[in-house]
Amino acid sequence: MAMPQIKPVESGAPEIAVSAKNISKNYGDVEALKDLTLEFPKGQLTSLLGPSGCGKTTLLKIIAGLLEPTSGIVEVNGKAVTGPGPDRAFVFQDFALLPWASVLRNVAFGLELRGVGKSEREDIAAKYIKDVGLGGFEGSFPHELSGGMRQRVGLARALSVDAEVLLMDEPFSAVDEQTRRKFQEDLLSLVQNENKTFIFVTHSIEEAVYVSDQIAILLPRPSRVSDIIRPSDLRTKDVDNIRRDPEYLDTVDRIWALLRTYVE
Amino acid sequence: MPLLQRLPIRRSLLLKLLSALLVFGAWEIAGRVPVSYAFPTFFESMSALWTLAIEGTLFSAYYDTLKPLVIGIAISAFIGIAVGLWIGLSSWFDWLFSPIFIVMQAAPLAALIPLLVMIYGIGLTSKVFVVCIMAMPVIVLNTAGAVRNTPTNLVEMGQSFLANRVEVITKIIIPAASPVIFSGLRLGVSAGFIGAILAELKITPTGVGDIISYSRSVADYPSMYAAIFSIILLAVLFLNLLERIEVTLFEGNDRGYASD
Amino acid sequence: MVVFGYRLPGMSSLLIWALVWELVGRSDMSFFVPPLSEVVTTLFSIIGTAAFQKALYETAYAFVAGVFFAVVIGVPTGILMGKNRLIDELLLPWVNIFLSAPLTALVPVLMVLFGFGMKSIIITTTLFAIWIIILNARVGVMQINRSLVEMARSFGATPWDAFTKVYFWAALPEILGGVRIGVIRAVKGVIIGQLLISIVGFGALFELYSNNFLMAHFWAVLLVLFALAFTLSEVLAWMERRLSYYSSKR
Numbered sequence: 215m216a217m218p219q220i221k222p223v224e225s226g227a228p229e230i231a232v233s234a235k236n237i238s239k240n241y242g243d244v245e246a247l248k249d250l251t252l253e254f255p256k257g258q259l260t261s262l263l264g265p266s267g268c269g270k271t272t273l274l275k276i277i278a279g280l281l282e283p284t285s286g287i288v289e290v291n292g293k294a295v296t297g298p299g300p301d302r303a304f305v306f307q308d309f310a311l312l313p314w315a316s317v318l319r320n321v322a323f324g325l326e327l328r329g330v331g332k333s334e335r336e337d338i339a340a341k342y343i344k345d346v347g348l349g350g351f352e353g354s355f356p357h358e359l360s361g362g363m364r365q366r367v368g369l370a371r372a373l374s375v376d377a378e379v380l381l382m383d384e385p386f387s388a389v390d391e392q393t394r395r396k397f398q399e400d401l402l403s404l405v406q407n408e409n410k411t412f413i414f415v416t417h418s419i420e421e422a423v424y425v426s427d428q429i430a431i432l433l434p435r436p437s438r439v440s441d442i443i444r445p446s447d448l449r450t451k452d453v454d455n456i457r458r459d460p461e462y463l464d465t466v467d468r469i470w471a472l473l474r475t476y477v478e
Numbered sequence: 479m480p481l482l483q484r485l486p487i488r489r490s491l492l493l494k495l496l497s498a499l500l501v502f503g504a505w506e507i508a509g510r511v512p513v514s515y516a517f518p519t520f521f522e523s524m525s526a527l528w529t530l531a532i533e534g535t536l537f538s539a540y541y542d543t544l545k546p547l548v549i550g551i552a553i554s555a556f557i558g559i560a561v562g563l564w565i566g567l568s569s570w571f572d573w574l575f576s577p578i579f580i581v582m583q584a585a586p587l588a589a590l591i592p593l594l595v596m597i598y599g600i601g602l603t604s605k606v607f608v609v610c611i612m613a614m615p616v617i618v619l620n621t622a623g624a625v626r627n628t629p630t631n632l633v634e635m636g637q638s639f640l641a642n643r644v645e646v647i648t649k650i651i652i653p654a655a656s657p658v659i660f661s662g663l664r665l666g667v668s669a670g671f672i673g674a675i676l677a678e679l680k681i682t683p684t685g686v687g688d689i690i691s692y693s694r695s696v697a698d699y700p701s702m703y704a705a706i707f708s709i710i711l712l713a714v715l716f717l718n719l720l721e722r723i724e725v726t727l728f729e730g731n732d733r734g735y736a737s738d
Numbered sequence: 739m740v741v742f743g744y745r746l747p748g749m750s751s752l753l754i755w756a757l758v759w760e761l762v763g764r765s766d767m768s769f770f771v772p773p774l775s776e777v778v779t780t781l782f783s784i785i786g787t788a789a790f791q792k793a794l795y796e797t798a799y800a801f802v803a804g805v806f807f808a809v810v811i812g813v814p815t816g817i818l819m820g821k822n823r824l825i826d827e828l829l830l831p832w833v834n835i836f837l838s839a840p841l842t843a844l845v846p847v848l849m850v851l852f853g854f855g856m857k858s859i860i861i862t863t864t865l866f867a868i869w870i871i872i873l874n875a876r877v878g879v880m881q882i883n884r885s886l887v888e889m890a891r892s893f894g895a896t897p898w899d900a901f902t903k904v905y906f907w908a909a910l911p912e913i914l915g916g917v918r919i920g921v922i923r924a925v926k927g928v929i930i931g932q933l934l935i936s937i938v939g940f941g942a943l944f945e946l947y948s949n950n951f952l953m954a955h956f957w958a959v960l961l962v963l964f965a966l967a968f969t970l971s972e973v974l975a976w977m978e979r980r981l982s983y984y985s986s987k988r
Contacts, residue, residue, distance in 0.1 A: 278638050298638045310635035314653050314728075324639040327649075357729070375639065493827040501832065516850040577749045584922055584971035585964040586929035589940070592948040593956060597770050671840035672930075679842065680933055690846050699850070706847060710839045717838045 231256035231411040232277060232379055237286035239272055246272045247283070248436040254379075254428075259405045259412035261422040263469065264432035265476050270415045271307075271383055273432075277413060278304050278381050290379060300328065303377035307384040309364045311356040317343060318352040320367050324375040335374075342370040346400075362393035379411045386421070394421075399453050401425050419473070423465045424456055431472055441472060518700040527704035535689065536708065543685030543709070546602055547674040550609025554666055558614045559659060562621025566655070567647065576622065582615040588673075591680050605677040612673030613666035620662025624655035657728040664720045671713045772954045781958035789943065790959075796939035800856060801928045804863025808920055812868045813913060816875025820909075826876070833876075837869040841927070845934045859931040859938060866927025867920035874916025878909030911981055918974040925967045 232254040239247040247269045254260045262270040275281040277288050279298040288295040290302065303324065311320050318336060319326075321343055325335035343352055346366040356364055365385055372380055386394040402425060405412055416422050422429050423445060433440040445465050456462050502520050509519030518526075530536040565572045565579075591608055598604040628651045636646045678687025686709050693701035756774055763773030784790045819826040819833075844865065848858040886908055890900040932941030940959060947956040 275634075280634050280638055298640055300640060302638070304635065304638040306631055306635060308631055310629075310631040312632065312650070312653070314656075323649075327636070327639050327641045327645055371639075381638075490827060493824075494831055497828040497831055500828070514851050573746060573748075574751045574754070577752050578755065580749075581752075581964060581968050584925075585967045586926045588926065588930045588933055589944065589960055589963055591933060592944045593770065593960075596948055596951070597768075668838050668840075672842050675840050675842045676930060676933070679846065686843075690843070694846055694850060702846065702850075706843045709843050710835075713840050714835050714838055 228255035228258065230254065232288065232290050232413065234273065234277065234288050235286055237273065237276060237283045237288065239269070239276065239281065240284045245436050247276075248438060249286070250437065250439055252430055252439055252442075254411055254413055256411050257405075257409050258427035259401075259414055259425055260428045260430060261414045261416055261426040262430050262432055263416055263419065263422040265434060265473060266417060268432040268434040268476075269437035270432050272437075274381050274383050274413060274415050277379075278302055280304075300375065301377055302379045302381055303372035303375050305365075305368050305372045305380065305382040305385045307387055309356070309361075309368045309388070311364055311367055313356050315355075316352065317348065317354050317356075317359070317367050320356070321370045321374055324371055328375065338374050339370070342374045343367075345373070346370045360393075362389045362397070365389055365397070373408075377410070379413065382412065382414045384415050384417065387417070398425050402453055419466050419469045420457075423462055423469070429469070431469060433473075433476055443469065516697075516699050518703055522700040523703040523707060526698075526700035527708060530689070530701060530704055530708075536705075539685045539689055539705075540712075541685070543674060543678060543687065546605035546609055546677065547670055549602075550606045550673065551613055551667055551670045553606070554610050554613040554617055554670070555663055558617030558662075558666065559621050562618040562659070562662075563625055563652075565618065565622035566625025567651075572622070579615045579618045579622075582611070583619055587611045587615075588676060591676070595681055600682045604681055605674065608677040608681070609670045609673040612676075613670040616669060617659075617662045617666040620665065621655065621659045624658030624662075625651055627658075628654045657724065660724050660728070664717060664724065667720065668713070668717055671709075675709060770953055772957065776954050777957040777961060780954040781961060784955060784958060785962075789946075793939045793943045793959075794962075796856070797928060797932065800859040800863055800931070800939065801924060803860045804928060805867055805921055805924050807860070807864045808867035808871055808924065809917060811864075812871030812916075812920070813875045816872040816913070816916070817879050817909070819872070819876040820879025829872075830876075833869050833872050836865070837873060841865050842930055842934075845931060849935060854935050854937060856938060858935055859928060862931035863924045863927040866930075867924035870923065871913075871916045871920040874919070875909065875913045878912025878916075879905065881912070882908040911978075914978055914981060918971075918978055921974060922967075922971050925970065929963070 230253045234250060234252045234254075237247050237250045238245070250269075250273065252273075262273060264270050272281060276283050277290075277295065279295050279302070290299070312323065315323065318339055322330075322335040322339035325338060330338075340352060343349060346369050348363060348366050348370065351359065351363065356367070359367070365388070368385070386397045389397065398421060401412075401414075404410075405425075405427075414422075414425065427444065427449060429443045429445070430439050431441040431443065432438070443465060445461060451459055506520040509517050509522065512519075527536075561575065565575055588608075590611060591604075594604045594607050598607060632650050632654060633646060636650045641649065675687060678685055679691065683691040686705050689705040690702050693699070693705070759771070760774045762768070763771050763776065815829070819829055841862070845858070845862055848861050852858045852861060882905055886904060887900075890904045895903065929940065932939045933944070934941075936942055936945045940963065943959055944956065946952075947959065
């Protein structure tokens, strides 16, 4: 950057990794997003929660650089987003694995596109395959894996490029309930251990409250941020007790009260 | 347990044999009645086939028949896939060329044969052309359709992991399209067989077409039926082989998404 | 294709190709390609002639009769195969064989068995169309949603009611899809039959024009034939799209 940047330093408040400023997105006459502003603190997990059609996936794809906003800008670490970049990695709702490639090549695919040499990228990929619990499946193909295992491959692929921001588009919606619970627990320890910023799209209130540091409630027609909720004490609790915690239950109820009028 | 697992396979094999027996038996009986002076029995036809084979007539005939077919398919595959990829990738090219192939696909292109004979004579060129016009449209349209229908999520995945346009095409679009391209080739071969035989029956009798025409003119019906039987058998076996290859080569390619 | 924000209709590029044809024809590049305008003028002059109308009538007759037999025999056979496992296993190998077999090779057999005439051409047409119709009807019946079958049974439908009110309609989109492909194949079959048995219909006309090197006449007939075939396939595709609303959600 040629221009010297002045960083606003706020003591106490967490550093902002991603900020969306006055984002609007129109499809013809349809307003998918209208003047939406939202900040995502570094090292934390922010959920985008809302009923279908509220533009949460659109917002995520704009942050990813896959879609261009009609107006407004997205900044990642102060730099404006103009397209997909090495600082962000995407986890897809329907996994988006290459069906003709082995698990190893799928996980290494992001590195392959960045021009990392074959042996190096396969070493990195093998490490992340183990990390997500798929050790031994390196040579398998996507169709030989269950839905949950496929999403672990998608997750390993996103982790292996070592991006600062992980964008997750309803990553657990296509897996069964038990697998989803395991994923949610794993996600919590991932947020804790990796110093990454997570942006997580979901339509499940319980899931959002369980995994998030910050929940942005998006409402449709016209799409906007209605509330930002920070479940303050939950993160210090043991994962096994979160679902029994009064704050957890209250937050779920509060969000439902906000959303119920928008459910047809 | 292994026995139980093998049982359904054995049943379907048995039924296939039974089915073949019924049809060939009906052929034999119809030939013995006979339903027509021009309807030889199954065994007469098969022994004629055997004679043609040991005399070597059959093999030299197939050399002549398969030559335009192989050349025509090779040309159609090369040009067809290239044009199809281009149509699938460029909306301008799509607008310009798709209509031609759509019309070709629907139209009875066999009607062009008299014209081809007028222009290129009765030699190999005309026959290769016949195979090409029959085989090309389906190859082009399948390739273009496959490219156009590349799953959006795979392309978006590539883009989000920083693939450039060339990488998206070579690493995502072409591999994703290859099963459909291959099945287009198979359909092209199938149409090519129709073209090759049509060329031999309509333009000049050579190869298998010659055996068919000649034995018909001298009323040697068993040989005629034998030649027809052999070409249909060859085509069906070869297309089946291609289908097997397709299944093993692209196993699981259309799966692996969230839907299952 | 979008030019200056205006969307060009799908088939509009054919106008450009018509122009190219005209220019190539005018340039006298090839004796075999007369200008399009000349072909069209010839077309109007021959369209009223008895020979052309006879060819058109004979072709239409063989085509309609061939498709009729293909549908009337093919659809019930396919439904039967979908419902009865034994019949299915006995017939399916043969349907698959004839679906991919080069049926042109059978035309000489038809010629010696049924003579050089209309009968052979009708049978050729039927043979080209019938296999895909059988196969699609079979698939249509086999993939009827199980819960739909159970719904009919749980509401106490008689077998006849279940068949006429549920099964047939549930399989209809696939059956019609098969008929559409079958009809397109029948167009090719009727022309191939006429070319090989070239004393009937357009086959005879092609023979006459090509022997006398009447290029404009030849192209005029080709133009009519291709236009008819294309229109037919587009109309059928349009009808299938109109019907697809109820096959999409079930």
